Amino acid sequence: MAIKTVGVLGCGLMGAGVAQVSAAAGFRTIVLEVNEDVLKKGLGRIEKFLTDGVAKGKVTEEVKATTLGNLSGTTTYADLKDCDLVIEAIVENVDVKKQAYAQVESVVGPACLIASNTSSLCVTELAASTKRPDKFGGLHFFNPVPLMKLVEVIKALSTSQETFDALFGFAQAIGKEPITAPDRGGFIVNRLLVPYLLDAIRCLEEGLGTVEDIDKGMKLGCGYPMGPFTLLDFVGLDTTYFIANILFDEFRETRFAPPPLLKRMVLAGYLGKKSGRGFYKY
Ligand code: CAA
């Protein structure tokens, strides 16, 4: 089936990026948020990224205009009624996601595909909560979406081959490099990345080094673009905490268990870059 109109649920860190790359690739894109304030903030971040891109000579004025021209925001599910694909990028909580799919299904047509950008939840469970488990799959993007080339495409037990192919094709159409990932907690990348990030927090708790020295060590010693604490702040400590709990629940292995410090930072509202404070202050 031809995808022309794309809905994106959530205009946070990930939803804004997904909406931007979809609109930039020529898809009419409608991004939905919980209220006008959050929506305005999210759309503002997209505009800023494009404006910065123009200033850096990485984005042309034409691409900026096309992207913004293809993009609109809403707080009303009814505006998603013509979508051929809805990509969900809201909070990493299974019940909130299921409620959102029910709202989507109350307005879209029977052929509309739904994909989740979940980092760690069971895609088969999410699919089974809808009336179209065969038209549901995972499209896992990476942060920052406009710069990271990878998308993991996840086939739930119920996902039809036609849906999987359409999602894979969509990832290619927006200029990404898709890989096939299994419906197992964390898929491929987070299965490896999340224990590393959690271990960095455990090292800090044990007094192995300072935040700055551990970051510097991994950056300069291993050539990683960001040290683990910069990356944790970038991903969001709340999101990392949700992911860790979900992976621990799936595998019951201590390497996935959220360290006590992570839990306390989230409870204190230190969510990383997005809240102005995490392991660093912004
Ligand atoms: N518009 C267009 N291009 C832009 C841009 C903009 N607004 N801003 C930056 N760029 C371009 C730059 O021009 C540069 O391009 P070249 O390499 O061609 O010169 C490139 O993007 C990198 O930008 P910068 O040099 O400004 O920044 P950087 O070198 O510090 O890199 C980064 C930034 C790409 C984010 C890098 O630090 C990085 O890769 N960090 C790791 C990110 C990561 O690991 N993400 C995954 C998180 S986990 C996840 O997402 C999964 C999950 O479920 C939690």
Ligand code: NAD
């Ligand atoms: P975020 O907190 O930055 O944004 C989530 C947004 O969803 C918020 O703006 C919130 O207002 C909105 N929202 C919440 N409930 C909603 C609803 N019912 N309808 C519409 N909007 C709603 O979170 P994020 O980092 O963008 O994460 C979103 C999803 O993407 C999660 O499933 C996360 O696991 C996944 N993910 C995150 C990253 C990352 O690096 N942060 C990377 C890949 C995947």
